[in-house]
Amino acid sequence: MKFVVLTKAAVPLSTAIRIDPKTGTLVREGVPLSTNQWDRDAVEFALKLRDRYGGEVIAISMAPPSGIPALESLIGMGVDKAILAxxxxxxxxxxxxxSFVLAKTIEKYVPDYTLILAGEETxxxxxxxxxxxxxxHLNIxxxxxxxxxxxxxxxxRVKRFLEDEGVDEFYEMDLPALISVAKGTQMPREISLSRKLNARERIIQVTNKELGLDPECVGLKGSPTFVATQTGATFPPRKKKIFQGDPRESVKAFVEELKKEGLL
Ligand SMILES: Cc1cc2nc3c(=O)[nH]c(=O)nc-3n(C[C@H](O)[C@H](O)[C@H](O)COP(=O)(O)OP(=O)(O)OC[C@H]3O[C@@H](n4cnc5c(N)ncnc54)[C@H](O)[C@@H]3O)c2cc1C
Incomplete structure (x- = not known):
């Protein structure tokens, strides 16, 4: 069986996100990228399926070359190989x-895939x-x-949990199919240094020369969405209030203050 996991080399939450004022797009060049946190749940899920049913796990990512270290870490988790478009x-x-580039990469490099797994969101x-x-795009x-x-x-046969309804749902689908894995449900395994050692040999880089996609259908040109305006968030100055004295009384005062501010 072939389990394909879609993993995004994302800008970590700890990094200040910058937007290109001309194009309205996220600046990724020169920013250290790491695997989108919730994709590690999808990777763990795929590894468990491989452990149970056999086969291989292939990670696929569309990113600049600075996305390679993120893929190396996934190989350190146990992924068999990775493809970077x-x-x-x-x-x-x-x-x-x-998603067009990802679907075409799968069609070309893993045409006999069994299941595609994605994270819940980035x-x-x-x-x-x-x-x-x-x-x-793949009609599955x-x-x-x-x-x-x-x-x-x-x-x-898959199980999913809907928070709002508080219920489990069961679905049966024909394979090949795609699932998105609920975030925070899988306890991703540790990265092993020994598995990571020869990670580069397991990463294939493909460009549009190999994929042969119409340049009008990829990147900014192939994107029907556009950024019309941007507004920056302004943060109110901190009040730096300190609640001292008896802990019970100061917590009460703190809660009252939060209520007064409309925060509780
Ligand atoms: C007009 C416009 C321009 C943009 N320009 C840029 C830009 O220049 N640079 C930039 O970084 N972003 C850009 N973005 C954002 C970009 O579209 C999204 O980051 C990207 O398409 C993925 O969407 P998402 O992060 O919301 O993924 P989600 O849909 O939230 O992700 C769900 C899952 O899909 C998979 N996935 C998502 N993205 C990838 C990927 N790249 N490779 C593999 N798997 C993936 C993962 O499993 C992930 O957990 C732009 C957006 C718009 C609207």
Whole structure:
């Protein structure tokens, strides 16, 4: 079985995000990227399925070359190989152009895939569109927020939990299919240094020369979304109030203050 995991080399939450004022796009050049936090749940899920049913786990990412260290870490977790789709022509992609490149990379390099796994959303754009769009490009069924799955023959039975309804749902789909893995449900395993040692040999880089996609359908040109205006958030100055004295009384005073500010 071949388990393909979509993983984004994202701008970590600890990094101040910069937007190019001309194009309205996120600046990724020169920014250290790391695996989108929630994609590690998807990777863990894929590794568990491989441990149970056999086969291999292939991570696929569309990113600039600075996304390589993120893929090395995933190989350190146990991923068998990784494919990085990287080309200047892919820069400035919205979710549609991103998912198009990912779908075409899968079609070309892993045509016999069994299951595609995506994270629930990313920490630096959080649209949660890409998984569904990849499935649509490939014309396969998909279910989001999955936390458990069982494969029988050419079918997959998945469980998902819906927070608002507080209920579990069960779905059965024909394979190949795509699932997005519910964030925070999988306890991703540690990165092993010994597995990471020869990681570079397991990473294939593909450009648009190999993929041969119409330049009008990728990157900024292939993106129907555009940024119309941008506004920066302004932060109110800190009040620096200190609540002293008896801890019970100061906590009460603190809670009252929060209520007064409309924060509770
Ligand atoms: C007009 C416009 C221009 C943009 N320009 C840029 C830009 O120049 N640079 C930039 O970084 N972003 C840019 N973005 C944001 C970019 O579209 C999204 O970051 C990207 O398409 C992924 O969407 P998301 O982060 O919301 O992923 P989500 O849909 O929230 O991600 C869901 C899951 O899909 C998978 N996934 C998402 N992205 C990738 C990926 N790249 N590779 C592999 N798997 C993935 C992961 O499993 C992830 O957990 C732009 C957006 C718009 C609207």
């Amino acid at each position: 990287t080309d200047r022509a892919f820069a400035g992609a919205d979710t549609w152009a991103t 920490v630096d754009s959080t649209t949660a569109h890409v998984g569904a769009q990849v499935a649509s 069924p998909y279910v989001y927020y999955v936390y458990d799955a069982e494969i029988q023959g050419n079918k997959i």
